[in-house]
Amino acid sequence: MQINKTENVYPCTVCNSVFSQKINLKSHMRVHTREKPYSCKVCGSAFSHSSNLKTHIRVHTGEKPYSCEICLVAFSDKSSLKNHMMIHTGEKPFHCEICGSSFSRKSHLKSHSRRHSGEKPFACNVCGSSFSENSTLRKHLLTHTGLKPYSCTVCGLSYFDESSLKRHIRLHTGEKSYICEDCGAAFSVISTLKSHRRTHTGEKPYSCQICDMAFAENSTLTKHIRIHTGEKPYRCQICPSAFSRNSHLKAHIRTHTGEKPYSCEFCNAAFSDNSNLKTHKRIHTHEKPYSCKVCGSAFSQKSNLETHIRTHKKNLEDLLSHAA
Known part of the structure; x- marks a missing residue:
């Protein structure tokens, strides 16, 4: 006769997650308690799991045991290697439900989603400005220090970050390596090419959550939102x-x-x-781009059209008063 052996089940009393081993439940509970019993002896950083501490220590030792078989680039942890491999495979498993854009990393999708939502969770503790990316906040903080460590060897202009200096140098070299496949227009910065492409596609991925107006540029959405907030x-x-x-x-x-x-x-x-x-x-x-829809009169300035429209309103009011 076969006896069914019931497995031990260890449920979490906080979130109802279930584990087959008690040690796994104990490890999971640190998510709720925020306990970090594993400390780095070099810098004092603390971690909830010993495996995370082991990975962190490689920052200090420089050890990179995980290598890419295609290009031989090495990484300190397996997850970084896995993310890197998607560059070669072209795999982009994380999809935006709003515009359909795909990403190789979940963190990239999360950052992208903020463009649609307008969420800016990273705030400057000096001036209160908010940003959608932590990296943008870090660059912004340099504007308060006044430090511009990256200098152009051609004209001497200095910048807060290396990427800004690289973009600037292209002004001197005239390099425009980003080409539009539709019209052949060339750009020195890939973000400018992406913005330009929307003039062909008509794509407007940045939507206002207040009035539903859509924009091709995130910066235009930011400016628009100030109409509602009064900022x-x-x-x-x-x-x-x-x-x-x-x-x-x-x-x-x-x-x-x-x-x-x-x-x-x-x-x-x-x-x-x-x-x-x-x-x-x-x-x-003699251009007169502002036309009256009532009588067809045209004006060179919008204010003149608005003044003219009032004459129609006044005439209508006079007619109504005489009719009464």
């Missing part, structure tokens, strides 16, 4: 004025300095911002 982070150091966009602040500062960098090619009139120049040039071109 004006750019402050004039001369007067109390504040602005939602840095470009608006720059234009405002010219009212103090008197600078007028935008000149009319027809009459040499100068303006402090480009939008005023565009409006002015319509005097010469």
